Amino acid sequence: MSLTVAMITVDSTDPLTLGRWWAEQVGGKVVEENDGWFVIVSLPDVPVQLAFQKVGRPTPGKNKMHLDLVAADLDAEVARLEAAGADQVEDHTMESGFRWVTLADPEGNYFDVAQAES
Amino acid sequence: MSLTVAMITVDSTDPLTLGRWWAEQVGGKVVEENDGWFVIVSLPDVPVQLAFQKVGRPTPGKNKMHLDLVAADLDAEVARLEAAGADQVEDHTMESGFRWVTLADPEGNYFDVAQAES
Numbered sequence: 001m002s003l004t005v006a007m008i009t010v011d012s013t014d015p016l017t018l019g020r021w022w023a024e025q026v027g028g029k030v031v032e033e034n035d036g037w038f039v040i041v042s043l044p045d046v047p048v049q050l051a052f053q054k055v056g057r058p059t060p061g062k063n064k065m066h067l068d069l070v071a072a073d074l075d076a077e078v079a080r081l082e083a084a085g086a087d088q089v090e091d092h093t094m095e096s097g098f099r100w101v102t103l104a105d106p107e108g109n110y111f112d113v114a115q116a117e118s
Numbered sequence: 119m120s121l122t123v124a125m126i127t128v129d130s131t132d133p134l135t136l137g138r139w140w141a142e143q144v145g146g147k148v149v150e151e152n153d154g155w156f157v158i159v160s161l162p163d164v165p166v167q168l169a170f171q172k173v174g175r176p177t178p179g180k181n182k183m184h185l186d187l188v189a190a191d192l193d194a195e196v197a198r199l200e201a202a203g204a205d206q207v208e209d210h211t212m213e214s215g216f217r218w219v220t221l222a223d224p225e226g227n228y229f230d231v232a233q234a235e236s
């Protein structure tokens with residue numbers, strides 16, 4: 001058996017804009033544009049790529065799958081993401097002290113950012 | 119800046135069953151069960167985890183984000199996945215010869231499997 005996760009693809013009305021936005025946020029790179037219908041972003045840290053594909057009408061409502069990211073400095077990253085156009089949705093802290101923030105990207109896709117363990 | 123993709127989380131009505139199903143398909147491992155409300159699966163090949171979180175009503179319709187996997191032997195993997203309970207949705211071949219198959223997991227989440235380049 002050999003089945004490997006290679007990519008996470010997001011339906012988008014504007015893949016080029018959204019792909020460039022994500023590339024900037026994660027320090028990644030747009031590696032393929034394909035005339036804007038399928039935009040691939042490589043990540044600096046992991047051998048998985050993000051892709052953004054053009055669709056007329058992305059499924060509305062909360063995205064059923066989401067990305068979870070970790071930040072070395074959560075508050076600084078959240079402030080930076082908000083300045084870059086993300087919206088903060090919720091700030092969670094569990095009893096254990098584990099804290100993460102839910103944000104929405106410019107097309108409204110929710111994602112979570114957690115404080116990396118030091 | 120330090121913002122790293124660590125996990126992909128899927129809303130699910132039955133995280134334990136779906137998490138175990140995915141772990142088996144990718145040769146991964148259930149590393150946390152959290153009483154079935156948040157199930158984490160580690161992947162053998164990449165430092166990204168899959169998670170399955172319990173929600174009452176996952177957003178209906180086609181999942182706006184999906185996983186893209188690659189297989190060393192596409193036809194064999196598709197046959198295996200179908201025997202394991204996945205449904206084949208579509209078999210695509212581009213003019214370039216690039217071929218991938220869209221399947222749905224047991225909760226109806228679409229994912230793609232492509233032939234790995236040899």
